[in-house]
Amino acid sequence: xxxxxxxxxxxxxxxxxxxxxxxxxxxxxxxxxxxxxxxxxxxxxxxxxxxxxxxxxxxxxxxxxxxxxxxxxxxxxxxxxxxxxxxxxxxxxxxxxxxxxxxxxxxxxxxxxxxxxxxxxxxxxxxxxxxxxxxxxxxxxxxxxxxxxxxxxxxxxxxxxxx
Amino acid sequence: xxxxxxxxxxxxxxxxxxxxxxxxxxxxxxxxxxxxxxxxxxxxxxxxxxxxxxxxxxxxxxxxxxxxxxxxxxxxxxxxxxxxxxxxxxxxxxxxxxxxxxxxxxxxxxxxxxxxxxxxxxxxxxxxxxxxxxxxxxxxxxxxxxxxxxxxxxxxxxxxxxx
Amino acid sequence: xxxxxxxxxxxxxxxxxxxxxxxxxxxxxxxxxxxxxxxxxxxxxxxxxxxxxxxxxxxxxxxxxxxxxxxxxxxxxxxxxxxxxxxxxxxxxxxxxxxxxxxxxxxxxxxxxxxxxxxxxxxxxxxxxxxxxxxxxxxxxxxxxxxxxxxxxxxxxxxxxxx
Amino acid sequence: xxxxxxxxxxxxxxxxxxxxxxxxxxxxxxxxxxxxxxxxxxxxxxxxxxxxxxxxxxxxxxxxxxxxxxxxxxxxxxxxxxxxxxxxxxxxxxxxxxxxxxxxxxxxxxxxxxxxxxxxxxxxxxxxxxxxxxxxxxxxxxxxxxxxxxxxxxxxxxxxxxx
Amino acid sequence: xxxxxxxxxxxxxxxxxxxxxxxxxxxxxxxxxxxxxxxxxxxxxxxxxxxxxxxxxxxxxxxxxxxxxxxxxxxxxxxxxxxxxxxxxxxxxxxxxxxxxxxxxxxxxxxxxxxxxxxxxxxxxxxxxxxxxxxxxxxxxxxxxxxxxxxxxxxxxxxxxxx
Amino acid sequence: xxxxxxxxxxxxxxxxxxxxxxxxxxxxxxxxxxxxxxxxxxxxxxxxxxxxxxxxxxxxxxxxxxxxxxxxxxxxxxxxxxxxxxxxxxxxxxxxxxxxxxxxxxxxxxxxxxxxxxxxxxxxxxxxxxxxxxxxxxxxxxxxxxxxxxxxxxxxxxxxxxx
Numbered sequence: 001x002x003x004x005x006x007x008x009x010x011x012x013x014x015x016x017x018x019x020x021x022x023x024x025x026x027x028x029x030x031x032x033x034x035x036x037x038x039x040x041x042x043x044x045x046x047x048x049x050x051x052x053x054x055x056x057x058x059x060x061x062x063x064x065x066x067x068x069x070x071x072x073x074x075x076x077x078x079x080x081x082x083x084x085x086x087x088x089x090x091x092x093x094x095x096x097x098x099x100x101x102x103x104x105x106x107x108x109x110x111x112x113x114x115x116x117x118x119x120x121x122x123x124x125x126x127x128x129x130x131x132x133x134x135x136x137x138x139x140x141x142x143x144x145x146x147x148x149x150x151x152x153x154x155x156x157x158x159x160x161x162x163x
Numbered sequence: 164x165x166x167x168x169x170x171x172x173x174x175x176x177x178x179x180x181x182x183x184x185x186x187x188x189x190x191x192x193x194x195x196x197x198x199x200x201x202x203x204x205x206x207x208x209x210x211x212x213x214x215x216x217x218x219x220x221x222x223x224x225x226x227x228x229x230x231x232x233x234x235x236x237x238x239x240x241x242x243x244x245x246x247x248x249x250x251x252x253x254x255x256x257x258x259x260x261x262x263x264x265x266x267x268x269x270x271x272x273x274x275x276x277x278x279x280x281x282x283x284x285x286x287x288x289x290x291x292x293x294x295x296x297x298x299x300x301x302x303x304x305x306x307x308x309x310x311x312x313x314x315x316x317x318x319x320x321x322x323x324x325x326x
Numbered sequence: 327x328x329x330x331x332x333x334x335x336x337x338x339x340x341x342x343x344x345x346x347x348x349x350x351x352x353x354x355x356x357x358x359x360x361x362x363x364x365x366x367x368x369x370x371x372x373x374x375x376x377x378x379x380x381x382x383x384x385x386x387x388x389x390x391x392x393x394x395x396x397x398x399x400x401x402x403x404x405x406x407x408x409x410x411x412x413x414x415x416x417x418x419x420x421x422x423x424x425x426x427x428x429x430x431x432x433x434x435x436x437x438x439x440x441x442x443x444x445x446x447x448x449x450x451x452x453x454x455x456x457x458x459x460x461x462x463x464x465x466x467x468x469x470x471x472x473x474x475x476x477x478x479x480x481x482x483x484x485x486x487x488x489x
Numbered sequence: 490x491x492x493x494x495x496x497x498x499x500x501x502x503x504x505x506x507x508x509x510x511x512x513x514x515x516x517x518x519x520x521x522x523x524x525x526x527x528x529x530x531x532x533x534x535x536x537x538x539x540x541x542x543x544x545x546x547x548x549x550x551x552x553x554x555x556x557x558x559x560x561x562x563x564x565x566x567x568x569x570x571x572x573x574x575x576x577x578x579x580x581x582x583x584x585x586x587x588x589x590x591x592x593x594x595x596x597x598x599x600x601x602x603x604x605x606x607x608x609x610x611x612x613x614x615x616x617x618x619x620x621x622x623x624x625x626x627x628x629x630x631x632x633x634x635x636x637x638x639x640x641x642x643x644x645x646x647x648x649x650x651x652x
Numbered sequence: 653x654x655x656x657x658x659x660x661x662x663x664x665x666x667x668x669x670x671x672x673x674x675x676x677x678x679x680x681x682x683x684x685x686x687x688x689x690x691x692x693x694x695x696x697x698x699x700x701x702x703x704x705x706x707x708x709x710x711x712x713x714x715x716x717x718x719x720x721x722x723x724x725x726x727x728x729x730x731x732x733x734x735x736x737x738x739x740x741x742x743x744x745x746x747x748x749x750x751x752x753x754x755x756x757x758x759x760x761x762x763x764x765x766x767x768x769x770x771x772x773x774x775x776x777x778x779x780x781x782x783x784x785x786x787x788x789x790x791x792x793x794x795x796x797x798x799x800x801x802x803x804x805x806x807x808x809x810x811x812x813x814x815x
Numbered sequence: 816x817x818x819x820x821x822x823x824x825x826x827x828x829x830x831x832x833x834x835x836x837x838x839x840x841x842x843x844x845x846x847x848x849x850x851x852x853x854x855x856x857x858x859x860x861x862x863x864x865x866x867x868x869x870x871x872x873x874x875x876x877x878x879x880x881x882x883x884x885x886x887x888x889x890x891x892x893x894x895x896x897x898x899x900x901x902x903x904x905x906x907x908x909x910x911x912x913x914x915x916x917x918x919x920x921x922x923x924x925x926x927x928x929x930x931x932x933x934x935x936x937x938x939x940x941x942x943x944x945x946x947x948x949x950x951x952x953x954x955x956x957x958x959x960x961x962x963x964x965x966x967x968x969x970x971x972x973x974x975x976x977x978x
Binding site: 350381384385388389392393405406407408409410411412429430431 | 663664665666667668669670721722725726728729730731758759
């Protein structure tokens with residue numbers, strides 16, 4: 001198979017989706033932010049009892065989903081009907097697991113929107129914690145599920161799904 | 164230690180850098196994009212000769228570095244004197260290793276700019292290859308080095324540096 | 327009633343509108359910019375006979391309507407079919423009354439687009455006049471009317487409608 | 490006096506600040522969001538404990554400060570060293586009082602950045618509460634204080650300062 | 653005939669397209685970048701065998717098409733189903749000929765998107781070559797073809813079509 | 816000579832300007848918009864008296880200057896101290912001549928900012944007139960003058976300067 005975004009001359013181009021029907025599509029992505037357990041404890045303290053840490057990352061992820069086609073050169077600008085970001089502490093990582101789900105009614109899917117939202121939420125957590133730990137690593141940014149569209153549904157292997 | 168971006172009331176805020184001197188600062192970040200070896204071969208074919216795949220990801224990363232303060236809520240807008248993105252195929256991963264380096268003359272560092280550039284370059288590779296493999300994973304987004312500024316230089320452990 | 331944008335865990339999220347039908351929707355908002363009568367006279371002079379003062383505020387308001395979903399975190403990005411900005415001097419205020427009307431065909435309304443357009447047009451007037459008066463006040467930013475959508479039409483009390 | 494942004498031909502233009510020295514400058518602005526007391530009670534409930542309502546408005550205001558020169562046509566793009574947003578419930582209004590303070594080291598001031606931040610934070614509160622009350626009014630957007638720069642310091646009359 | 657974007661009071665406004673049907677529309681624009689033949693030879697060398705020069709201009713043009721409604725004040729924000737940019741060396745100019753084609757399903761056309769894409773691709777070529785020649789001229793930015801919509805198809809005179 | 820933005824491997828990159836001193840720099844660019852004389856007459860009528868046509872193009876050009884580094888991939892984000900746009904009817908063209916001048920205090924010049932401002936002002940004129948004439952051509956986008964910086968001053972040949 002060839003790359004969908006590269007023409008026979010090797011030039012990058014958008015994929016023409018004008019002939020595709022508009023359907024409801026949804027995608028869910030994950031990102032993990034691994035840190036030392038003391039950093040996780042400090043964030044948890046900073047977030048309690050009314051702290052803005054996780055709210056800031058959630059808002060950043062939601063706003064980034066809406067910027068996806070301005071960041072990824074060959075992405076189509078899409079209407080977005082919903083974005084949710086769920087951030088949960090995972091003491092075993094240790095760190096945070098971020099899930100983002102994006103929904104559209106469009107000719108093409110929202111995998112990149114979900115992945116971008118999860119990535120930027122993770123980067124925002126990094127930003128707020130970097131003064132206390134520079135060795136934080138964002139890992140396992142991946143697509144977990146997509147539905148809708150001609151190419152059918154997709155669910156990642158259980159390894160990526162985590163606990 | 165407490166989080167620098169959270170005040171005693173738990174509210175998110177920017178860090179006041181107006182009292183800090185302007186110095187030259189630099190940061191280097193890494194991201195890895197892991198895929199099946201057949202996907203790596205298809206990208207390599209799509210990129211040769213004169214193909215735009217890696218160029219598209221490089222340009223996306225450079226442009227994203229300039230959008231960092233619009234994406235990460237508490238980042239300061241900074242002048243940027245240089246951005247370089249280096250993308251190398253790694254048959255052992257298999258996949259691609261992305262290195263981004265950002266330079267500024269400013270009151271604060273460019274770690275987030277380097278991390279954002281690497282992340283968006285990685286997401287762009289994902290976008291171009293997702294039609295042939297949805298199980299691509301972006302992993303190990305991390306800061307490798309920073310220099311300049313009062314907090315001193317930083318070099319990540321050799322494990323993150325890779326080959 | 328609970329807040330539509332806050333889930334039971336207290337987390338901010340967008341409202342899922344994917345199940346709602348697409349209908350024509352319209353909203354009108356107002357803003358008032360109150361200033362000293364000498365400032366009003368100076369602006370009127372600066373605007374005559376071909377001056378750009380009000381045109382600049384109108385253009386700023388129209389362009390801001392298109393940025394609404396990038397400014398208001400939980401707003402949906404929407405197609406916009408029309409924006410009009412009407413700015414009238416009001417010697418009794420004294421100052422300017424700004425009316426903005428936005429129209430869409432979408433699953434959700436354009437109240438925020440109309441309010442954002444009026445607010446940014448008002449801020450632009452402030453910007454151009456601030457060198458001669460810093461005590462200008464923007465007041466009474468409010469929704470005047472909306473139509474379309476399941477929640478029905480809305481008209482503000484006559485007090486907000488002004489003369 | 491004439492308008493600083495309008496030339497003798499009546500044309501809008503930026504003000505040339507290239508000859509001005511770089512100094513530390515600060516500005517504080519206020520916005521008030523007036524609503525029914527039942528709406529205020531609902532927001533307070535949605536915000537407690539750990540709710541994201543006020544955090545979302547704070548983040549929106551901070552991010553909007555960084556967009557000021559993209560929204561207000563004749564504003565100069567400026568480095569921003571700090572933004573803080575303070576949102577307090579005011580049962581007497583009833584509603585919320587928003588204070589924004591912006592700091593820069595630049596040739597020109599940050600009044601518009603502070604006013605834009607307060608306005609967008611207020612619009613964000615409106616957005617989250619509009620499903621339960623459409624008659625919310627944003628009022629009294631005004632500059633409270635500025636310091637730095639040749640034109641000297643400014644403090645608004647006590648009426649605008651509120652309690 | 654009067655200007656569609658100016659009302660009887662001389663005020664700029666968007667054109668209300670809410671009553672128009674959604675149809676597939678396409679537009680093709682051209683730009684030419686004229687330079688000395690030695691500059692053309694240097695770019696050709698810089699682009700071979702895997703150089704990024706033309707790829708960078710193509711990506712810039714595609715991304716600019718998606719920014720059109722943020723740049724042109726009275727343009728409607730539109731979904732975009734496809735953008736292609738074709739850049740060919742023309743030794744007779746000497747220089748480069750840039751063709752951009754944009755496709756949408758919308759109430760209004762994409763002439764401005766195609767023209768903006770061609771213009772920004774041309775500016776990007778200028779940027780990369782300006783260190784070796786400042787006398788490069790961008791000329792003949794024009795609409796070549798449009799189709800779809802009530803106003804019917806349009807094809808430019810053969811003079812603009814070039815070879 | 817080689818292209819400054821292409822490294823020996825043919826990869827696009829920004830030019831590192833961190834070692835260059837900050838100086839005042841200025842650049843002036845031109846664009847011409849050629850149209851039928853009847854179109855020029857219609858625009859003149861739409862602009863008189865108090866019409867917004869030229870004001871809209873001026874504002875669009877000023878705002879575009881501030882977006883240059885977001886549009887041109889390898890441009891540095893710069894502070895901008897001034898932008899002026901001058902648009903004059905030229906009955907001999909027939910059409911409009913647009914002059915843009917941009918000023919900065921920075922490590923690098925503002926040629927691209929001036930060229931982008933002129934281009935977007937020209938595109939905005941096209942947008943407002945396209946309903947009455949689709950054969951409008953934007954021609955002769957060129958740098959007229961630059962000053963400041965190590966590479967010295969530049970003045971275009973008199974042919975480009977026009978009358």
